[in-house]
Structure formats: structure tokens, C-alpha cells
Amino acid sequence: MTHSTDAELLQAAKDLLGQHIVMPGFRARIVETEAYGPADPGCHAYRGVTPRTQVMFDKPGLAYTYFTYGNHWMFCVTCLKPGTAGAILIRAAVPIEGHEEMRKRRPKAKKDQDLLNGPGKLCAALQINQSHYALDLTQSNGTLWLETGERPRKIRTGTRIGLAQGKGDLLPWRFWSAEDEPHVSRPLTNP
């Protein structure tokens, strides 16, 4: 509801573009993110603290992982001050290291650009799951963390994908790197 909080949230989403997701044997550059904030009906934390959402009320830089649609894990990064729920969904990345193992985990991917071009695909290829919940991503912890990368030259924005709640707002809270569009999830434009 407060403008400064929204600005902080959206800045966090843009700042994650270009950062590297690092795991032993794996490295990928983030090219697509989506913001979820307080006072946001599309955010899981909108209705308050639950066992699943509690990490979003903790400090910035933690992993919020959850399982959905009976099939898929999602990977988010918390981004607002303690007590204020906010998280950025990591929707797509470019593989840098670990292609071979990623392909084994995603045998249906036809090309390298299909390995990580969606939030569920990304978690499948990197095997991100409940074991990473609330992990501190701001330091090299030997498991899963983030490192500074190359900031994209141009950032494009759009409305969020796949929501049941909060899509009426048509918030332009989806961000991606213009020069990496082949690696971004579809659809690129969302009516």
C-alpha cells in the first residue's frame, strides 16, 4: 500500500536480473523475475503468517521455496525488511555451468534455452526444493546462493503470469532482460 515499499520491492526485482544462481557444479544467470509484495492479493503472504509464508516476513535475501500444482517447485528470494512480506519469484535463467546434468534432469528440453525458461523448469533442472527453504542466499553456503553478475543493458516489463488472485490489477511487476529474450518464459506478452 505504501509507495516507498513498492519502489523497494520493484527495485529488488530489477536488481536480481543478471545475478548468478550458484550451486556446486551449477551456475545460471537470472533473466526474468516477478515481484510479490504486501497488500498484494496475488502474494501468498497476503493473508498473513502461515508455516509456508513465514519466511517472507523474515529478513531479505532468504530463499522462499514452495510446491504447487501437485508437480512443481518455485524459487523466490525475500526482499523487504523483517515484518514486511515481500518476495521475488525467479522465473527464468541462462545456463552457464552444469548443462549436462541439467539435461539429465530435464530430458524433455530440446535446446539449452529450454532448460531454465520457467520457474518450475528452473527448479527441476537445479533440484531446488523444500530443503532450501529459508536458506540465506547472500553468502556462499556451499548449497545454494547468489553472486553479483552482469546487469542487463535494457529491462522490459509486463504483467504477471498465471495468477488466480491479483491479476485484475494488471501490475507491471514482471521484469526481464531484453537481450536475453530467447531464454525468458512464454508468453512474452500477457493480455
Added chain:
DNA sequence: AGTGTGATTATCT
């Protein structure tokens, strides 16, 4: 290239 639908389970009402 676009539309529609089934899969399958943790989470919350």
C-alpha cells in the same frame, strides 16, 4: 503460433 486440458499434492478454508 495459439488454445485447452490433465497431472497431482501441500496448503488453507
Added chain:
DNA sequence: GATAATCACACTT
């Protein structure tokens, strides 16, 4: 008991 921040596949154009 209903729902879901998705994916893959089967269609149609």
C-alpha cells in the same frame, strides 16, 4: 473440499 506464482502435450489455425 477447493485451490494453485506450472508444465507438457494434444489439438487447431
